[in-house]
Amino acid sequence: NAGVTQTPKFQVLKTGQSMTLQCAQDMNHEYMSWYRQDPGMGLRLIHYSVGAGITDQGEVPNGYNVSRSTTEDFPLRLLSAAPSQTSVYFCASVSKPGNLYGYTFGSGTRLTVV
Amino acid sequence: GQQLNQSPQSMFIQEGEDVSMNCTSSSIFNTWLWYKQDPGEGPVLLIALYKAGELTSNGRLTAQFGITRKDSFLNISASIPSDVGIYFCAGQNYGGSQGNLIFGKGTKLSVKP
Numbered sequence: 001n002a003g004v005t006q007t008p009k010f011q012v013l014k015t016g017q018s019m020t021l022q023c024a025q026d027m028n029h030e031y032m033s034w035y036r037q038d039p040g041m042g043l044r045l046i047h048y049s050v051g052a053g054i055t056d057q058g059e060v061p062n063g064y065n066v067s068r069s070t071t072e073d074f075p076l077r078l079l080s081a082a083p084s085q086t087s088v089y090f091c092a093s094v095s096k097p098g099n100l101y102g103y104t105f106g107s108g109t110r111l112t113v114v
Numbered sequence: 115g116q117q118l119n120q121s122p123q124s125m126f127i128q129e130g131e132d133v134s135m136n137c138t139s140s141s142i143f144n145t146w147l148w149y150k151q152d153p154g155e156g157p158v159l160l161i162a163l164y165k166a167g168e169l170t171s172n173g174r175l176t177a178q179f180g181i182t183r184k185d186s187f188l189n190i191s192a193s194i195p196s197d198v199g200i201y202f203c204a205g206q207n208y209g210g211s212q213g214n215l216i217f218g219k220g221t222k223l224s225v226k227p
Contacts, residue, residue, distance in 0.1 A: 042217040097213025105156025
């Protein structure tokens with residue numbers, strides 16, 4: 001099925017552990033982004049990419065790394081998890097940012113850091 | 115950075131009532147959007163507004179892009195139980211390859227049958 005696939009759906013980490021949240025899309029979208037959603041805070045942009053090999057920081061990039069080696073994949077890495085990174089993470093993609101009705105969000109990864 | 119103030123934070127209404135929520139910004143946006151999020155899912159776009167003053171409907175939903183380009187509202191008429199969820203406004207300034215979405219903090223809607 002076409003769309004944005006995020007894995008895993010749920011994850012519990014211990015403080016200091018590292019992990020990668022996966023995001024894949026099969027729509028040949030150039031633009032991909034990662035958001036985190038905290039209660040009462042809406043969605044905040046972590047990192048984004050306008051194409052393979054190009055990434056940039058969003059509003060809350062600290063503690064997260066990204067890379068974009070292919071058009072399809074945009075993994076988000078937590079190098080040393082902290083309790084403040086407990087959140088729900090959403091990946092989104094679109095062909096071009098101006099194609100607003102083409103924005104597709106994944107169903108999220110719920111991360112708990114203890 | 116740019117911030118969106120969305121109100122109210124939550125609403126608890128009776129089925130059949132009309133709902134109104136709004137969003138204001140400290141700066142101008144070229145585009146305003148309204149999303150709905152169901153539990154356990156990502157946001158889904160309801161309405162996109164491209165021009166200042168624009169009024170757009172999508173079924174029972176009506177949204178307007180404020181004339182100052184710093185605000186927008188969403189109305190839902192004759193609410194039904196499936197309207198339950200969190201509604202987000204978002205703004206975008208699109209240029210070149212850039213066009214990140216800035217989200218409000220959401221309005222949680224609960225509907226009593």
